[in-house]
Amino acid sequence: MNRRDLLVLGSFAALPLAARAAQTLHLPVIATLSPGFPTWDAVIAGLKDGLRELGYVEGSTVEIKARWGLGKPETLPALAEELVRLNVNVIVALARPAINAARLATTVLPIVAIDLVSDPVAAGFVASFAEPKGNVTGLFLDQPELIGKWLGFIKEVAPNAKRIAVLWDTNTGEDQVRAISEVAKAISVDLQVLKFRNATEMQIVLVTSLRDRPDGLVQLGSPLINELSSRVASSAAAYRIPAISMYRSFCENGGLMSYGPNLSIWSHRLAGYVATILKGAKPENVPVEKPTNFEFVVNLKVAKSLGIDVPPEILAAANNVIE
Numbered sequence: 001m002n003r004r005d006l007l008v009l010g011s012f013a014a015l016p017l018a019a020r021a022a023q024t025l026h027l028p029v030i031a032t033l034s035p036g037f038p039t040w041d042a043v044i045a046g047l048k049d050g051l052r053e054l055g056y057v058e059g060s061t062v063e064i065k066a067r068w069g070l071g072k073p074e075t076l077p078a079l080a081e082e083l084v085r086l087n088v089n090v091i092v093a094l095a096r097p098a099i100n101a102a103r104l105a106t107t108v109l110p111i112v113a114i115d116l117v118s119d120p121v122a123a124g125f126v127a128s129f130a131e132p133k134g135n136v137t138g139l140f141l142d143q144p145e146l147i148g149k150w151l152g153f154i155k156e157v158a159p160n161a162k163r164i165a166v167l168w169d170t171n172t173g174e175d176q177v178r179a180i181s182e183v184a185k186a187i188s189v190d191l192q193v194l195k196f197r198n199a200t201e202m203q204i205v206l207v208t209s210l211r212d213r214p215d216g217l218v219q220l221g222s223p224l225i226n227e228l229s230s231r232v233a234s235s236a237a238a239y240r241i242p243a244i245s246m247y248r249s250f251c252e253n254g255g256l257m258s259y260g261p262n263l264s265i266w267s268h269r270l271a272g273y274v275a276t277i278l279k280g281a282k283p284e285n286v287p288v289e290k291p292t293n294f295e296f297v298v299n300l301k302v303a304k305s306l307g308i309d310v311p312p313e314i315l316a317a318a319n320n321v322i323e
Contacts (some may be wrong), residue, residue: 076098251298
């Protein structure tokens with residue numbers, strides 16, 4: 001062994017054990033693509049928890065490369081292309097904008113998706129729930145199914161509500177708006193649609209549009225709405241507007257009501273999909289799952305601040321009451 005070989009060997013031996021293992025084993029790489037922010041994305045945190053429970057420890061048995069849109073979904077295509085160039089093993093795409101960006105960037109790399117807004121078949125992400133047949137699988141909810149519930153709960157706590165504002169992230173597509181328009185028409189409610197494309201626009205539309213004091217506020221499904229739930233809650237409280245969201249985080253951050261799937265459970269389920277792909281399964285053969293259990297949360301403290309007497313039947317229906 002010559003002097004150069006000894007120097008290389010000595011340098012390798014001096015590395016920490018984890019670093020030496022990483023160089024030797026070539027850890028599988030999981031990429032995450034989100035339109036949101038690193039500090040706010042509870043889904044990514046749940047995914048990492050689920051992976052650890054399955055033995056995939058970041059930096060030890062797996063490498064994770066995260067890319068964030070930082071509230072600007074228009075940046076996602078370039079981020080997805082970067083991940084493809086890195087030749088990762090699987091891309092975990094959060095919400096419709098990230099899924100679209102990942103699909104544009106690759107038809108080969110496996111994509112594990114979570115989207116609680118879109119019908120994956122109608123959106124063209126998969127051929128069917130049972131047999132995806134492409135490079136996408138994961139967890140999907142055709143969210144318009146929940147819209148009737150949201151409007152119904154608003155009408156229960158505000159029986160005289162005639163004009164209801166709808167917070168809509170246009171990156172999620174038009175299915176939700178069409179669905180809520182049909183339901184609103186059937187129950188004689190006028191809608192005020194508040195459109196936004198990114199976090200900055202959402203803040204502006206909340207400030208400018210809620211001044212008109214609509215009788216209620218429904219938040220359509222969107223990862224940005226979830227991550228910015230405290231801003232929505234504070235805006236609704238400032239104008240004394242009863243509001244409902246899909247996401248429990250809204251109630252936990254000072255909102256009145258939420259009704260939707262438990263994101264903690266579903267982000268953990270993502271880990272199972274990722275593990276299945278890393279073990280060699282192809283997305284085309286891994287069936288898509290759909291949430292079947294939903295939780296209804298009511299914040300009584302907020303109700304009192306709004307001067308709302310929550311009907312007993314609403315409290316009885318709630319899975320959790322925040323007092």
